[in-house]
Amino acid sequence: MNNILLLLFFEYFKIGLFTYGGGYASLPFLFHLSEYYKWFSYDELTQLIAISGITPGPVGLNMATFSGFKTMGITGALVASLAFILPMLLITVQVFKALDKFKENKYVKSVLYILRPTSCALILSVGLKLFYNSILTDLTFKNIDYLALFVVLILFLMTFKCKRDPAIYIFSAGILGIIVKNLF
Amino acid sequence: MEINLKNIFIAFLKISTILLGGGYVIIPIAQSELVEKRNWVTKEEILDYYSIAQCLGGIIAVNMAILIGCKLKGTKGALTSVLGMSLPPFLIIVLIANLIEKIVQIPNIDSFFWGVNLAVVILIYLAVKEVFLYALKDILSVFWFVLILVLACLKVNPVVLILSSLAFGLILARFKKEVKDE
Known part of the structure; x- marks a missing residue:
């Protein structure tokens, strides 16, 4: 039993350390765990992906908690989450201290100067892809999802009137989704 | 709002709870909760922290919480923000882990999240609009x-x-x- 916990800790520490590029990047590692240790099945992992998109919090944390829970209940969930976060805590705190100390350094300034447009472009590209996939669906403009376009337009009009509080948009959009899908 | 560990914990608990539909949503949520409502960091700092967070391994939203926590109250602040960030997903997943098949079958749940997914388009638009000129x-x-x-x-x-x-x-x-x- 203690051996499994140790193994769980070690495996999730590794995933936390080597995941690069957001929560979904940890999926290949999780599939490997499923295959190698049989801690949980492929089907459970697929359900997990579905549920991660609709539960609060970062996707990666949902995944660590869920797969830890499937392996060894609450204890497993705790150990997996802790082990998963630990490398980030160890590394990022040190990075912050170093950056804070060298914030006037020309290399640090220059890297940040280039990373800012990169971040904007990457985030915008996600928005564009989402817009394309859920509304345009293809480049012919013949298969536009008008229901989705309608919801996005209403949300867009709300931005002129409402505060910029994301919670308002998230929940209005959910309610709109239910109304629109039931009416049409 | 005063910067202390309790307030940091509550702020990140809230951020994590609203964080639906993928990690990029952390930017508009952090802009709203930490810049506009609490005035703890600037919107420019949010973009900088996001930029740094995505270069480090691990989860972008968690790294961002650590960076902001560190800025507000050092290592203790980082531990507090991460705890606040981890608690909602931990509790919810543990609660629903055995009910997932039933939850997916709740009527209208797919319509609700279909809408939420569309909100992400608008949230990304708002976030980018805010930091565009700075970047x-x-x-x-x-x-x-x-x-x-x-x-x-x-x-x-x-x-x-x-x-x-x-x-x-x-x-x-x-x-x-x-x-x-x-």
Whole structure:
């Protein structure tokens, strides 16, 4: 039993350390765990992906908690989450201290100067892809999802009137989704 | 609002609870909760922390929580923000882990999340609008922005784009004395 916990800790520490590029990047590692240790099945992992998109919090944390829970209940969930976060805590705190100390350094300034447009472009590209996939669906403009376009337009009009509080948009959009899908 | 560990914990608990529909939503949520409501950091700092967070391994939202927690109250602040960030997903997943098949079958739940997914489009628009001018202030940064946007839309792996940006920033510093700041 203690051996499994140790193994769980070690495996999730590794995933936390080597995941690069957001929560979904940890999926290949999780599939490997499923295959190698049989801690949980492929089907459970697929359900997990579905549920991660609709539960609060970062996707990666949902995944660590869920797969830890499937392996060894609450204890497993705790150990997996802790082990998963630990490398980030160890590394990022040190990075912050170093950056804070060298914030006037020309290399640090220059890297940040280039990373800012990169971040904007990457985030915008996600928005564009989402817009394309859920509304345009293809480049012919013949298969536009008008229901989705309608919801996005209403949300867009709300931005002129409402505060910029994301919670308002998230929940209005959910309610709109239910109304629109039931009416049409 | 006063910066203390309790308030940091509550702020990140709230951020994590609203964080639906993917990690990028952390930017508009952090802008709203930490810049506008609490005035703890600036919207420019949020973009900088996001930029740094995506270069480090692990989860972007968690790294961002650590960076902001560190800025507010050092290592203790980082531990507090991470705890606040982890608690909602932990509790919810533990509660529903055995009910997932039933939850997916709740009537209207797919319509609800279909809508939430569309909200992400607007949230990204709001987030980018807010930091656009800060990120793009000369020809070079505009050029780099367009280049990365085109490559990202052509499905080049974001990891490659981030690492190339890091390298380009370092090369730039080597050949240029000073880059514009603020």
